Amino acid sequence: MKKAILIIQCKDQKGIVARVSDFLFSYHGNILEIDQHVDQEIGMFFMRVSWELDSFALKKEEIEPVFEAKVAKVFDMEFDLFFNYRKPRMAIFVSKLSHCLIDILSRYYSGQFEVEIPLVISNHPDHKKVVEAFGIPFHYLPVEKANKEDAEERQLELLNEHRVDFVVLARYMQILSGEFIRNYPNKIINIHHSFLPAFVGAKPYHAAYERGVKIIGATAHYVTEELDAGPIIEQEIARVRHHNSPADLVQIGQDVEKVVLSKAIKYHLERKVLAYRNKTVIFY
Amino acid sequence: MKKAILIIQCKDQKGIVARVSDFLFSYHGNILEIDQHVDQEIGMFFMRVSWELDSFALKKEEIEPVFEAKVAKVFDMEFDLFFNYRKPRMAIFVSKLSHCLIDILSRYYSGQFEVEIPLVISNHPDHKKVVEAFGIPFHYLPVEKANKEDAEERQLELLNEHRVDFVVLARYMQILSGEFIRNYPNKIINIHHSFLPAFVGAKPYHAAYERGVKIIGATAHYVTEELDAGPIIEQEIARVRHHNSPADLVQIGQDVEKVVLSKAIKYHLERKVLAYRNKTVIFY
Amino acid sequence: MKKAILIIQCKDQKGIVARVSDFLFSYHGNILEIDQHVDQEIGMFFMRVSWELDSFALKKEEIEPVFEAKVAKVFDMEFDLFFNYRKPRMAIFVSKLSHCLIDILSRYYSGQFEVEIPLVISNHPDHKKVVEAFGIPFHYLPVEKANKEDAEERQLELLNEHRVDFVVLARYMQILSGEFIRNYPNKIINIHHSFLPAFVGAKPYHAAYERGVKIIGATAHYVTEELDAGPIIEQEIARVRHHNSPADLVQIGQDVEKVVLSKAIKYHLERKVLAYRNKTVIFY
């Protein structure tokens, strides 16, 4: 079924839901999903609404200008319009650990993700064969201290060339520069292998072991310039016990990382994530 | 904050959200929460909407007839209207096991539940002192095979007398008659100590032990005439291991029962449960 | 580190732990892990003990006969002896759904599973390319009503030929004959896509949807001749809501299936599962 998805943010005001739903109804739109959220503390309104396109009286290219004129202008809204039949284009960055990469490829392979994956970029050559078996081009781009700037430039070229919409860091063990990040605001999803904000930075499983925690976790978040501090999309945990070594924690944690990252990708693909003020609204 | 809550069920049709939200807007209602669900398989529409009463242009007693005339009639809706400042009146039935009872009393005591508890009814005298310490009258009504009909009649009298809105069976170990149940359709909440539909009936923890399951559970549901088969409101689970005896399972399970029953009560109190066709929509 | 693992079952008696640990100590064995369980209801004793081989005074091939003579005979024990440097050989059976298959291959690829996978057998040709990318031979053996007996015979030949120790049914959609199963007692691991004993048989997600459950699950168990009734190794669950369609349940459930099956395989590989009377003791 062809559908349109509208994402809205604006100052909270009376009558927004009425006006938006009336707009859709007036063009014979059949609402499929409607979710709204008001952040009472800061007085902001968030909405996601999807509707069937087949019976809709506006043409695809008319929706945006008409909505702008008739609704968005009135409430001073920011909005984004998506169509479910145009699949987002996602790039995967990966280093040596393969578990998140293969989990994503497996979901792509089985059709669980409505996504195009035009390329995988890695700073190690290891996973070329496996990636290509899923029919996806693999780009090996070594990153050293000396060539980091050049490497990022080449990465950005590739992303542009392949018209990539968003990037997934599937345990990519390089810190991206602020410049790189500013190209993809709220469009780079990272998986951090701890229950943020606990254990920011390197070796979180070892830090968790040292502290003697009984639960470990993983966090998927949008990348911002401050390390491991961007808006959290999803988190999950697993229990550990005194007999689990740091190596066990790494292994137990990998199962959590896979699930968390894939959920975050899914929410992002389905346009269910609204980021604001370093937080996310997730309409699942 | 004084608010109104409207619960709606009807055949799915275009324009419902628009008409409802327009109705509220036209009387200056500020929508606080709006949730809707369409069951695509059976073509049914469900909605819950709450709004501030202070600025609303209709008087409390006008809302129902005006909504009926202007909206409900058009779409052939069933609807219920609630006001958050009128606390529901809940009766608790209990037998010998006290964990669910005290958990509910504890939430009432701390103000977590917006509820009146005019009475506790038990077929055992054991918990009189504890119940009364929380300021709630305790009625000891023994139930034997011979006097069951009379006992239920007396129970119903008490419920009427105290204008009880709904009943919670907090591990009440008597099966209610169909006649009793028909007085409170979708208004009797039971906690069953298994992960339904597994282990219907008596001694579910022992059955779980025999089967060697690795997870046990509990289920809160509305009581219907078929035993343990009513609409499920909430479920939760706990892990068990080979060294856990049936007695351990009973104890581990009690923690799950408490949480599940209290969540179900909370959803019911906040008018977040819509029951239909032996299922529930829960707008949490 | 080279280590030996001893698995013991016998009638419960005094002095077993003392005798076994004394046996290991007398030959300078350094115990790494020791776990025991007594099933009080049936008076059975279970034990798993592992120790370092390097410093052990008995040669690898002497351990079994000496233990038999000095300990096992005294207590009338059944026991199994394993060495961690001899990797078990596992066959995977799969049909059309690839999520469990690829999850297992991913763990094999990253070295998480200490296992040899000499072959994958499928009644569909679909996943040949992906399986071979992981360096594993893929055998396409169509199974039709008419040729089922022949197909099973061919499967058994292949398992023998490749000296397979145990079989994993990674969403293999054919029911194995009793004859086949008797060749691998407690050595065929199946993943059933429900929280057993709820929803035995076909289409459990649809049955779960019909019942309106709030939690779905998956169960890994050893295959016995009664369908979905063998000893449970592991179970896990995921929450679902009213807006989840049967198709959503299938997708949400797949994540649970993957995790549950992989945990069961891991316990089996590490010799942590003791099956008896249609139950399991799991020393994790």
Add this chain to the structure above:
Amino acid sequence: MKKAILIIQCKDQKGIVARVSDFLFSYHGNILEIDQHVDQEIGMFFMRVSWELDSFALKKEEIEPVFEAKVAKVFDMEFDLFFNYRKPRMAIFVSKLSHCLIDILSRYYSGQFEVEIPLVISNHPDHKKVVEAFGIPFHYLPVEKANKEDAEERQLELLNEHRVDFVVLARYMQILSGEFIRNYPNKIINIHHSFLPAFVGAKPYHAAYERGVKIIGATAHYVTEELDAGPIIEQEIARVRHHNSPADLVQIGQDVEKVVLSKAIKYHLERKVLAYRNKTVIFY
């Protein structure tokens, strides 16, 4: 059933399990549970073993000296000996929030906790009536900045007077002095309302809300002089969403706090917690 429980810590050496189990066997002890753990990183050995006393050839008061002479001395062990029929004596400290307090009282009331509760101490008079309904004396001891030292002195007198073995801080909102804490090393259990080490200190739910986490938690730990930094006994979590206000988080978190604190108490009561180097081994 009368049983003895032995808790052991020492440097890891060969033959410990053999010697301990042989000791018990030589006096006709029937081992009920045996658990051991080796911390490979620091070379420490931990053990918990319980056995039936009825058939045991040593008298209750002989066990300690004989074990010391025959086993402990050999391995330079620290050990503790407990008897399950001597119930530990627990004091509860509480402030205004009642949920943990009543949860503990409920478990005591139903017999789930094998414990004596000689007193509850509070810096507020609020819960006197409820506590006394469970048959437990309630001591109201106001704590102000000016009288803090005196108040702690009075608390310690009461604990001594009532021969209290350990103290539970059931949301007690005062920081104990180092002097107080040194009287009860690893014998004061606190519940902190965050998933430590995230959100140490005051108002963790508000901090969690600000950070936009998707999961909140609670941590039970032994109190040490560094705030919220003692050995962790148990942790648990609950999911939260964007629409949950800080007040919602407080309420959702209370359910987690209750469960976590009660599990920690239970492990402590059953002598299943071994604390060392700011961590715990939990033999559950």
